[in-house]
Amino acid sequence: MLTIKNLHARIGEKEILKGIDLQVNAGEVHAIMGPNGSGKSSLAAVLAGRENYEVTEGEVWLDGKNLLDMKPEDRAREGVFLAFQYPIEIPGVSNINFLKTALSEIRDYRQLPPLTAKEFLKLTKEKQQLVEFDAKLANRSLNEGFSGGEKKRNEVFQLAMLEPKLAVMDETDSGLDIDALRIVSNGVNKLRSEKNAFVLITHYQRLLEYIVPDFVHVLYNGRIVRSGNKELALELEEKGYDWLKEELKVRESSIQ
Amino acid sequence: MTNEVATSLYNKLADEFEMRRKAPAHAAERSLEGLRQEAFDDFKTKGFPSIKEEDWRFTSLVPFLDADYNLNIVNGDENSLADAVKKAAIPELDAYRLVLVNGSIHIGLSRLPNQDMASIVSLKSISGSEFYREQLSTFNRTEGNTLTALNSAFFTDGFYLEVKKDVSLDKPLEIIHIYTAPENAFFQPRHLLVINRNAKAEVIENSIVLHDKKRVFVNSVSEFIIKENGQLSHYDIQSNTAGERWLQYNHITQQRGSRYDNFTFSLPGADLIRNNLEVRLNDTATETHLYGLYLVAGNQLTDNHTSIEHRHPSCKSNEMYKGVLMDNGKAVFNGKVFVKREAQQTNAFQQNNNLLLSDKAQVYAKPQLEIFADDVKCSHGCTVGQFNPDSLFYLQSRGIGEIAAKKMLVEAFMFDVTEKISNHAVKQYVQELIYLKMGNTAASAN
Numbered sequence: 033m034l035t036i037k038n039l040h041a042r043i044g045e046k047e048i049l050k051g052i053d054l055q056v057n058a059g060e061v062h063a064i065m066g067p068n069g070s071g072k073s074s075l076a077a078v079l080a081g082r083e084n085y086e087v088t089e090g091e092v093w094l095d096g097k098n099l100l101d102m103k104p105e106d107r108a109r110e111g112v113f114l115a116f117q118y119p120i121e122i123p124g125v126s127n128i129n130f131l132k133t134a135l136s137e138i139r140d141y142r143q144l145p146p147l148t149a150k151e152f153l154k155l156t157k158e159k160q161q162l163v164e165f166d167a168k169l170a171n172r173s174l175n176e177g178f179s180g181g182e183k184k185r186n187e188v189f190q191l192a193m194l195e196p197k198l199a200v201m202d203e204t205d206s207g208l209d210i211d212a213l214r215i216v217s218n219g220v221n222k223l224r225s226e227k228n229a230f231v232l233i234t235h236y237q238r239l240l241e242y243i244v245p246d247f248v249h250v251l252y253n254g255r256i257v258r259s260g261n262k263e264l265a266l267e268l269e270e271k272g273y274d275w276l277k278e279e280l281k282v283r284e285s286s287i288q
Numbered sequence: 289m290t291n292e293v294a295t296s297l298y299n300k301l302a303d304e305f306e307m308r309r310k311a312p313a314h315a316a317e318r319s320l321e322g323l324r325q326e327a328f329d330d331f332k333t334k335g336f337p338s339i340k341e342e343d344w345r346f347t348s349l350v351p352f353l354d355a356d357y358n359l360n361i362v363n364g365d366e367n368s369l370a371d372a373v374k375k376a377a378i379p380e381l382d383a384y385r386l387v388l389v390n391g392s393i394h395i396g397l398s399r400l401p402n403q404d405m406a407s408i409v410s411l412k413s414i415s416g417s418e419f420y421r422e423q424l425s426t427f428n429r430t431e432g433n434t435l436t437a438l439n440s441a442f443f444t445d446g447f448y449l450e451v452k453k454d455v456s457l458d459k460p461l462e463i464i465h466i467y468t469a470p471e472n473a474f475f476q477p478r479h480l481l482v483i484n485r486n487a488k489a490e491v492i493e494n495s496i497v498l499h500d501k502k503r504v505f506v507n508s509v510s511e512f513i514i515k516e517n518g519q520l521s522h523y524d525i526q527s528n529t530a531g532e533r534w535l536q537y538n539h540i541t542q543q544r545g546s547r548y549d550n551f552t553f554s555l556p557g558a559d560l561i562r563n564n565l566e567v568r569l570n571d572t573a574t575e576t577h578l579y580g581l582y583l584v585a586g587n588q589l590t591d592n593h594t595s596i597e598h599r600h601p602s603c604k605s606n607e608m609y610k611g612v613l614m615d616n617g618k619a620v621f622n623g624k625v626f627v628k629r630e631a632q633q634t635n636a637f638q639q640n641n642n643l644l645l646s647d648k649a650q651v652y653a654k655p656q657l658e659i660f661a662d663d664v665k666c667s668h669g670c671t672v673g674q675f676n677p678d679s680l681f682y683l684q685s686r687g688i689g690e691i692a693a694k695k696m697l698v699e700a701f702m703f704d705v706t707e708k709i710s711n712h713a714v715k716q717y718v719q720e721l722i723y724l725k726m727g728n729t730a731a732s733a734n
Contacts, residue, residue: 080685083677108687120682124700133696134686141687173700190686 033058033229034198039090041078048074050254051090056198059226063240063265064233066251067273072233073117075251076202080114081107094198108134109141111197115187115204121176127169127186131156131193138194159192163219181212188219199223200231205239217242237269250276297353297474298335304359305441316416323424327440334434343433346620346652347591352533352560355503357474359442364389364468368498373397376464376496378525381713383462383492390467391477392445397464405455406489411446411478420448423480427511427539431566436537439509443478446510451518453484460490460521460711467506469499479510483518483546490521492714497532509537514546516571521549523714527721528558530586537564544571550578551709552592553718556585556614556725565594569631572600579705580609583698583722584617584649591620598631598661607638610705612698613649614726620652627659627666634661638668643701645675645694695726 034056041049048071056062066072078085079092081104092099099107122130136146147155160166165185167178175183184204191199201220205213220230220243232243240248240262248264249256252273257280258264268276305328313321336353337344373387386408387397393410400408414420428440451457467475483489497504514520526534540548554561567576576596584590596605611619619642627634642651655668675697683693699706702722709715 080681082681103690104681104684105687105689105693108685114685116682116685120676120678122679122682122697122700124703125683125696130683130686130688130696133692134683134688137689137692138687194686 033095034231035091035093037091037093039075039078039092040088041074041085042088043074043084043086047088048085048254049078052251052254052256054249054256056229056231058197058229060247061224061230061232061243061245063245063248063262064231064251064256065235065248065265065268067277068235070251071254072251073202076114076200076231076233079107079200080104080112105137106141108194108196109138113191113194113196113199115184115191115199115201117202117204117206119175119183119187121178122174123176125174127172127174128156130174131169131190134190135193155193159189162222163188163192164215165189165219180207181209184208184216185212185219188216188223192219192223196228198229198231200233202233203235204232205234205236213239214242237265240265252276252280297355297357300357300359301438301442302332308442316412319416319421320424323421323428324441327428327437330428330437331434331441334437337434343593343622346618347560347562347589352505355472355505357472357503357505359474361390361469361471361473361475362392364466364498368468369394369397369466372466372496372498373464376466376494378462378492378494378713378717380716381460381462381492381711383460384457386447386449386461386463388447388463388465388477391443391465391475393447394466401457401459401461404452405457406449406451406461408447408449411448411480412444414448420480423511431539432509432537433564435507435535436509439476439478439507439537442476443509444476446477446479448480450482451484451487451489454486455484456488457490460492463491463493465493465495467495467497467499467504469497469502469504472503473499474505475507477506477508479508481510481512481520483512483514483520485516485518487515488519490523490711492523492525492711494525495528495534497528499531501531503531503533505533505535507535510539512538512540512548513543514540514548515543517545518543519547521551521710523551523553523709523711525553525555525714525718525721526558526561526563527553527555527725528561530557530559532558533560534558535560535562538566540565540567542567542569542571542574542576545573547575548577551705551714552578552580553721554580554582554584554590554592555721556583556588556617558588560589560591562591563593565592567594567596567605569596569598569600569603569605572602574603576603576605577708578605578607578609579708581702581705581718581722582609582611582619583614583725584611584619585614585725587616589618589620591622593620593622593624595624596626596636598625598627598634598636600631602633603631604635605637606635608705608708609640610702611640611642611651612645612701612726613642613651614645616648617646618650618652622654622656623668624656625658625666625668627657627661627664629660631661632663634664634666636664636666640668640670641701642672643674643698644672645698691727695723698722698726
């Protein structure tokens with residue numbers, strides 16, 4: 033589904049991603065871990081099409097389509113969803129109007145008929161139940177007045193509404209208490225299917241106890257330095273990242 | 289005379305004034321003769337306002353005076369008038385209707401409230417009265433600028449509306465101003481609206497000019513008097529077309545316990561919009577709300593000058609103006625709030641926010657608070673900014689196209705004002721106009 037080849041990206045003069053290779057197939061869940069500043073959130077932002085990153089080299093393909101050529105809205109319409117680490121509050125834009133617009137633009141792009149007001153309402157209710165998101169949405173501005181946990185849950189709710197192929201979740205677990213973490217994870221687990229794929233960006237192994245990944249990758253200094261199965265996450269939890277950093281240093285110096 | 293370009297118009301006005309003075313006048317006109325002369329002398333000495341004056345620093349009238357305007361257009365083509373009303377009328381608004389053609393009431397197209405509730409007559413029919421003479425004389429002595437003096441010298445008609453004591457008008461009154469300009473034309477209407485004690489009304493003004501790429505200059509003066517415990521909600525929708533230059537002076541006097549709410553929506557289209565909104569609080573315990581939205585596009589210049597004068601204790605005023613600037617648009621906001629020494633326990637708030645959507649757009653914002661009382665709560669805030677790129681990206685990342693996302697953010701920016709519009713039909717209409725006019729601009733930019 034998603035193929036990333038030798039992806040390099042920078043902000044200004046600073047190179048952040050230094051050659052990422054990743055293959056994600058339908059039905060898979062990939063976890064990307066790594067120390068602070070290793071480029072995890074940058075990878076998510078580049079996939080979603082954030083303007084301030086400049087891709088200098090490499091390719092990103094989604095089901096045969098070149099993502100890097102597309103504007104952020106077209107990536108979303110093609111089925112990329114980024115759950116934000118810090119969801120944005122937009123006073124004056126209503127939650128409902130926002131969802132309605134997003135859904136209708138996506139459906140239009142996919143040549144699906146628009147939903148009637150009734151169908152939309154029904155869908156909203158169903159998905160809210162599915163992801164256990166009971167915040168009142170009517171007459172409220174987008175994310176405004178939501179607690180940190182509610183914002184994260186709203187991201188998962190939007191994910192449920194928009195039904196993307198590929199969901200990239202940028203530290204969705206950060207700032208969540210145990211209950212919220214369980215609810216968010218349940219939501220994601222219910223949304224997992226043979227047709228979609230998830231990339232979970234996280235610092236902690238804890239999330240992966242709830243959402244069990246098929247693959248775990250470690251991102252360090254703009255590159256994926258190690259890939260494995262869920263055992264790798266446990267190993268990291270136990271030993272920390274320093275162990276990996278040491279190993280890398282040894283390897284690099286021996287190459288030289 | 290302060291500038292060369294306007295000389296021909298200036299001379300034309302002088303000739304016209306002389307001609308009118310010599311013409312045999314009817315009784316009403318004779319009683320105003322002295323006031324007209326004083327007003328014209330005032331204009332003649334000072335000329336059109338120039339950018340050397342503080343209130344006109346950023347708004348030069350020079351480019352807008354350079355046309356050969358006909359000063360005496362009276363009649364419109366009857367057939368086109370009904371269409372104009374249809375075009376200008378706000379859909380789904382259940383309201384009385386007052387239609388004016390070139391400043392004069394058109395009874396046939398109007399739907400006026402019952403005489404017991406409100407009387408609406410032509411200004412012409414009362415301008416000879418002692419009451420009006422006094423009104424005009426006081427205004428000329430204490431208020432206005434050279435343009436209002438010019439209006440005082442020349443106006444021939446307008447409406448006089450009086451809402452009777454203790455009456456709450458059961459429906460809003462929609463006032464549609466139609467102007468017809470088969471050639472370049474200069475209009476100077478004059479209106480007076482009185483809300484009597486304990487009376488309440490909602491007035492919605494809208495305008496349309498029938499012209500084919502002509503230059504049209506409207507220099508209007510309206511006075512509003514709100515007596516004890518009276519209430520007036522006043523909407524003004526300025527959605528016009530190229531070639532039009534609108535200079536509007538609205539003067540409000542509030543008596544004890546009265547309330548005035550003003551909404552001014554200035555949209556793209558006209559070449560120039562200059563609004564003067566002057567509020568005089570003449571007694572205690574009044575409440576005033578001024579809300580403004582200006583969306584400026586093309587090469588348009590939109591200038592809002594507001595002034596609120598607190599002269600007595602315990603009055604409340606609240607002002608919020610929001611502007612969105614596109615293309616080469618230029619906006620001016622000047623908000624004066626005066627709190628005189630006697631005006632203790634004043635609450636006066638002002639806010640002006642501007643969103644610049646183009647590198648070439650300009651805004652000149654000037655909050656101006658002059659406070660001489662010590663027991664008051666006053667604040668003001670002014671911002672100029674751009675779209676928050678994070679917000680834009682968030683919307684786009686959910687599949688919302690760039691143009692739609694920008695429109696949503698503009699709507700959100702204006703929300704503080706639009707949410708205050710209590711009339712649903714007006715709210716709907718204004719939001720649609722904004723959407724439409726933004727779309728036109730976005731499309732033409734590509």
